[in-house]
Amino acid sequence: MTAPAPGRVLGSWRAAWLRVEGHWIWYRRYWTSTLYSTGLQPLLFLVAMGIGFGSQVEPGAATGGLSYLHYVAPALLVASAVQNAVGESSFPVLSGFKWQKDYVAVTATPVTAGQLLGGQLIWVGLRLSLAGAVYVLIAFAFGAWQGAGALLVLPVAVATGLACAAPMMAIAATTYDEGARFVSLFRFVVMPMTLFAGTFFPVTQIPGALRWLAWVSPLWHGNELARGVALGGLEPLPAMGHAAYLAAVFAAGGLAARHYFYRRLVI
Amino acid sequence: MVEAKALVKRFGDFEAVRGVDVHVRRGEAFGFLGPNGAGKSSTMRMIAAVSPRSDGELKVLGMDPDRDGPRIRARLGVVPQQDNLDSELTVRQNLQVYGRYFGLSRAHVRRKAAELMGFAQLGERAEDEVEPLSGGMKRRLTIARSLVNDPELLLLDEPTTGLDPQARHLLWDRLFRLKSEGVTLIVTTHYMDEAEQLCDRLVVMDGGRIAAEGSPSELIARFSTREVLELRFPPGEQDAVVAVAGGLAQRMEVLPDRLLLYTDSGESALERAYARGVRPLSSLVRRSTLEDVFLRLTGRSLVE
Numbered sequence: 001m002t003a004p005a006p007g008r009v010l011g012s013w014r015a016a017w018l019r020v021e022g023h024w025i026w027y028r029r030y031w032t033s034t035l036y037s038t039g040l041q042p043l044l045f046l047v048a049m050g051i052g053f054g055s056q057v058e059p060g061a062a063t064g065g066l067s068y069l070h071y072v073a074p075a076l077l078v079a080s081a082v083q084n085a086v087g088e089s090s091f092p093v094l095s096g097f098k099w100q101k102d103y104v105a106v107t108a109t110p111v112t113a114g115q116l117l118g119g120q121l122i123w124v125g126l127r128l129s130l131a132g133a134v135y136v137l138i139a140f141a142f143g144a145w146q147g148a149g150a151l152l153v154l155p156v157a158v159a160t161g162l163a164c165a166a167p168m169m170a171i172a173a174t175t176y177d178e179g180a181r182f183v184s185l186f187r188f189v190v191m192p193m194t195l196f197a198g199t200f201f202p203v204t205q206i207p208g209a210l211r212w213l214a215w216v217s218p219l220w221h222g223n224e225l226a227r228g229v230a231l232g233g234l235e236p237l238p239a240m241g242h243a244a245y246l247a248a249v250f251a252a253g254g255l256a257a258r259h260y261f262y263r264r265l266v267i
Numbered sequence: 268m269v270e271a272k273a274l275v276k277r278f279g280d281f282e283a284v285r286g287v288d289v290h291v292r293r294g295e296a297f298g299f300l301g302p303n304g305a306g307k308s309s310t311m312r313m314i315a316a317v318s319p320r321s322d323g324e325l326k327v328l329g330m331d332p333d334r335d336g337p338r339i340r341a342r343l344g345v346v347p348q349q350d351n352l353d354s355e356l357t358v359r360q361n362l363q364v365y366g367r368y369f370g371l372s373r374a375h376v377r378r379k380a381a382e383l384m385g386f387a388q389l390g391e392r393a394e395d396e397v398e399p400l401s402g403g404m405k406r407r408l409t410i411a412r413s414l415v416n417d418p419e420l421l422l423l424d425e426p427t428t429g430l431d432p433q434a435r436h437l438l439w440d441r442l443f444r445l446k447s448e449g450v451t452l453i454v455t456t457h458y459m460d461e462a463e464q465l466c467d468r469l470v471v472m473d474g475g476r477i478a479a480e481g482s483p484s485e486l487i488a489r490f491s492t493r494e495v496l497e498l499r500f501p502p503g504e505q506d507a508v509v510a511v512a513g514g515l516a517q518r519m520e521v522l523p524d525r526l527l528l529y530t531d532s533g534e535s536a537l538e539r540a541y542a543r544g545v546r547p548l549s550s551l552v553r554r555s556t557l558e559d560v561f562l563r564l565t566g567r568s569l570v571e
Contacts (some may be wrong), residue, residue: 007369007416015368022364026355101351108317108345109416110337111369112468189455267278267318 012118019106019119020126027127038131042080043138044234046073049200050144062202066146066231073144074226075199077135078157081128082219085161086190089168090182093176096120097264104265113261121165121254128161138267145230152229160222161244166253173260192215198223221245268293268328268451269314275322276309285475286323291418296442296452298462298469300557302565306475307455308348311424314453316340328420341369344418344450347427350409354398355534356407358389361397366415379415383402386441387411403434410441421445423454427461439464468543471564478564484559490563491555492517494533498526498540498547508545515539520562529559 010018027034046069054068063071096103117239132154139145168185175181196206196213197220203211214220219241228234269291276284291297299307312318313325316332316339325332327339352361359380366376380466384390387407397405413421426442427435442465446452454463462469463483471478471486479486496516500508505526513519515536516528530536533552540547555562 001373002382004417005371005375005379006419007371009337009341010370014370016365022353025360025364026353100354101347101349102353104347105351105353105365106368108340108343108347109365110313110341110370111368112337234549245423265317267314 007110010171011023012112012115015111015115016118016122018111020123021114023119023123032114034127034151035131035134038080038084038127039134042076042135045076045080046135046139046142046144047243049076051142064233066230069142069144070146070231071227072200073139074153074156074230075223077132077139078154078160078222078226079194079199079219080135080159081132082164082222083190083194084128084131085165086122086186088127088164089120090172090185091119091179093169093172094179098176103261107265113265114258116241116265117169117254117257117261120169121162124154124165125158125162128158132157141169146232147230149229150233153226156226156229159243159246159250160218160225163218163222163250163253166250166257168253170253170256170260173257173264193217193219218249269297269453270326271310271314271323272325273323274310274320276306276313276318276326279505283475284313287470287472287475287477289470289477291453293451293544294446295467296446296454296465298466299453299455299472300457300459300462300469300561301455301472302457305472307472308424310472311422311453311455315345315422324449329434340417341416341421342557344413344416344421346410346413350405352397352405352408352412354528355396356392357396358384358400359393361408362412362415365412371415371416377417382415384416386444388437401434403430404563406434406438407431407441410438414445418450420451420453425451425455425457427456427458430452435461448558459561463557464537465490471561473565479560485554486557486560489560490557492529493531493555494529495553495555495559496528496530496533496540497551498528498545499524499549500526501548508547511543511545512540515543517528518563522558527559527562529555 050069052073054072057068059065059067103116107113136150136154140150167182171181197203197217198214200221203214203220206214225234225239225242228239269289271287271289274284275282285309299310301307301428311320311555313320313332314327315329316327316336317385319333328342332338332339336346353364356364362380362383363376366379367373371379384393387410389404389408389411392400397408410426423442427438439461442452452465454461454465466483468480468482470480479490481489498512508526509521512526512528516530518529520527528536537550537552
C-alpha cells in the first residue's frame with residue numbers, strides 16, 4: 001500500500017498551474033479536434049479573404065501600398081484569437097459552475113476560486129498561443145508576412161484575446177440559465193466587432209458618428225498593434241495607448257471575474 | 268475534529284441553519300439526518316470550508332475555516348451530493364489530476380490512483396472515460412477521488428442517493444473499511460437504514476435546528492417503543508378506524524396509507540384491535556427504527 005501523504009497548501013501560481021496541467025491532460029486527448037477548429041478556421045479566412053478576395057484589391061493608401069494579403073494577415077490572427085478566447089470563456093466556464101461542476105470539485109481542494117480563475121486564464125492564453133503558432137507558420141508558407149516583426153503578432157493576438165476572455169469569464173460566472181446570452185453576445189458583439197473593428201478595412205471608412213464603437217472594442221486596439229509590428233510604422237505613443245487599453249480591459253474584467261467566481265463558489 | 272457552537276447560515280433573509288451545536292470526535296462516524304431542506308448540506312458546506320458561516324463558532328481540525336480554509340481543505344475528503352467528475356477524462360486521470368490539486372507529486376498520485384481504483388473496484392475501467400460509466404461506478408469513483416489525499420475527515424453528502432441496492436451495499440462496505448482504518452466520517456442522509464448502518468452517533472435536523480442527538484439505539488429507546496404495529500386499510504376506510512385504534516397503543520401515527528401503533532408488544536396490540544372489530548387489509552409487527560424516531564420528532568414521513 002502507498003504510504004499515506006496528506007494534502008498541503010500550494011502557492012498561488014503553483015495552484016493555478018495545476019489547473020493548467022489538468023486541462024493539458026484533457027487537451028492531449030482532444031487536441032486534434034480543437035486545433036482543427038481554432039487553428040484552421042483563420043487559415044480558411046486567410047485564403048478566402050487574403051488571397052482570393054485580396055486578388056481583386058488594388059494596393060492603395062489605406063493598405064499603405066501593401067498587398068491585401070499582407071494587410072489582412074495580422075488582423076485575422078487577432079480576430080480569431082478574440083473569437084476563440086470568448087468561446088473558451090463562455091460555455092466551458094459556465095459548465096464548470098453548472099453542468100460538469102468541476103469548479104466545485106476544484107475549490108473543495110486547497111485551490112481557491114481566485115487561483116482557479118488564474119489557471120483558466122493561463123490556459124486560455126496557452127490555447128491561443130498554440131492555435132496562433134500554427135496560423136503564423138502556415139501564413140508564412142503563403143508569404144503573408146513581411147518580416148521578422150510578424151513574430152510579435154502572436155503575443156499581441158494572445159494579449160487581445162485575454163483582454164476579452166477576462167470580462168467574458170465574469171459574464172459566465174454571473175450566468176445562471178442555459179447560456180442563451182452567449183449566443184446573443186457572439187452574434188451582436190463579437191461578430192460585428194470582427195467585421196468592423198479594423199480587421200478587413202480601416203475604421204476611417206466607418207461614418208464618424210459610429211467610429212467610437214470600433215475604438216472602444218479591444219479588437220481594434222489589438223489590430224492596430226498587430227499591424228504596427230507586422231508592417232512597421234508603429235509610433236511609441238499610440239502603441240503604449242493601445243497596450244494600456246488592453247491591459248485595462250483585462251484588469252477590470254479579471255477583477256470582476258474574481259469577484260463573481262468567489263460569489264458563486266464560496267457561498 | 269469538528270466543533271460547532273450556535274452555528275448559523277443565512278442566505279439573504281432565509282436562515283438555512285439556525286444555531287447548531289455539534290461535536291464530532293476523531294474516528295467516529297457521525298450522521299446528519301433530516302428531510303430535504305433541513306440544513307444538512309449547508310452545515311456540511313460550512314464544515315468543508317467552502318461556505319463562510321453567518322454566525323456562531325466553528326472549528327474544523329482545530330482551525331477556523333474563515334481563516335485557514337485551504338489548510339483545512341488540504342486534509343479533508345469531500346463527496347458532494349452530485350458527482351462532479353471530469354467526464355471527458357478517464358477514471359485514472361480523474362484521480363491523478365485531482366490528487367495534484369493537493370500538492371501531491373506525480374509519482375505519488377500515480378501509485379495512489381492505482382490503489383484507489385482497486386479499493387473502488389474500478390481497475391478494469393481504469394482507461395475508460397467517465398461519461399459512460401454507471402451511476403454506481405461514478406459514485407464509487409467520486410468516493411475514491413475524495414480519498415486521494417488520505418484525508419483525516421471524510422464528508423459525504425447523501426453518498427448513496429439514487430443508487431441501486433447492490434451499489435449501496437458495496438459503498439457501505441467501503442465506508443466501513445475506511446472507518447476501521449481510523450478515518451472520521453461525517454454523513455448526511457435521508458435514508459434511515461443508511462444512518463442505522465453507518466453512524467455511531469447522529470443528529471436529527473429539522474428546519475435548520477437539531478431536534479435530537481444520540482446513537483441510533485439510544486434515539487430509538489428514547490423516542491420510540493420496542494415494537495410497531497402497522498395496519499393497512501382499503502382506501503377511504505382508514506379514517507373510520509382512527510378513533511377506535513387510538514386507545515390500543517401508547518402512541519399512534521396516522522400516515523396517508525397506514526396507521527402506525529407504538530407499543531411494547533405488537534402482537535397483543537393486534538389481538539386487541541381484532542377484539543374491537545378492527546379489520547385491516549394487512550398488518551405487520553416490526554421493531555422500531557430510526558424512521559419512527561423521525562416521525563415522532565418531526566411529525567412527518569422522511570422519504571418524501
